[in-house]
Amino acid sequence: MSRLAAGVVLVTAQEPPLDPEDPGAPGVEDVGMTATAFLSVSLDPPLVLVSLREGSRMDDLLAEQPLWAVSVLADSQRHIAGRFAMKGRISDRLLFQDIPCARGEATGAPLVDGALATLECRTEQRVAAGDHTLVIGRVLTAQVPGSQGGPLLYFRSRYRQLG
Numbered sequence: 001m002s003r004l005a006a007g008v009v010l011v012t013a014q015e016p017p018l019d020p021e022d023p024g025a026p027g028v029e030d031v032g033m034t035a036t037a038f039l040s041v042s043l044d045p046p047l048v049l050v051s052l053r054e055g056s057r058m059d060d061l062l063a064e065q066p067l068w069a070v071s072v073l074a075d076s077q078r079h080i081a082g083r084f085a086m087k088g089r090i091s092d093r094l095l096f097q098d099i100p101c102a103r104g105e106a107t108g109a110p111l112v113d114g115a116l117a118t119l120e121c122r123t124e125q126r127v128a129a130g131d132h133t134l135v136i137g138r139v140l141t142a143q144v145p146g147s148q149g150g151p152l153l154y155f156r157s158r159y160r161q162l163g
Helices: 057-064 075-085 092-096
Strands: 009-017 029-035 038-043 046-053 067-072 102-103 110-112 117-129 132-145 152-155 158-161
Touching: 009 057, 009 075, 009 110, 029 046, 029 057, 029 075, 029 092, 046 117, 057 110, 057 117, 057 132, 067 110, 075 152, 075 158, 092 132, 110 117
Parallel strands: none
Antiparallel strands: 009 029, 009 067, 038 046, 046 132, 067 117, 102 110, 117 132, 152 158
């Protein structure tokens, strides 16, 4: 499968507070994950699919939180993809700290400035598939911000660009 080029996206969601009744408890936290297994499923209704490693933080979060977002990364955003793909990484709060983002109107999830496209989704279905979960989401909003540049690709275990 390393011979199949894939687009690179950042999947984001908001983790709700651990204890909304406790004012001292940590508040809402942004969570992000780089993905290359992302695709369009249907135009009517508009559905997309992302594949998540079973038991990953994003898989666990989207099992409880139905709202999530996707930023289709541009070739100039390789550093974002690498940052959110690291194993044993630091907290997501620090990862988002210097990345310009807007809040999605439908989900509240971060949408990366300069992305080629952004989508906000609500989970319609989750399908167990081996060691992954396929999350099918209904597209609530879709924007093409007019970013310059080409797509960020993943091919032969490396980030690449067209041309």
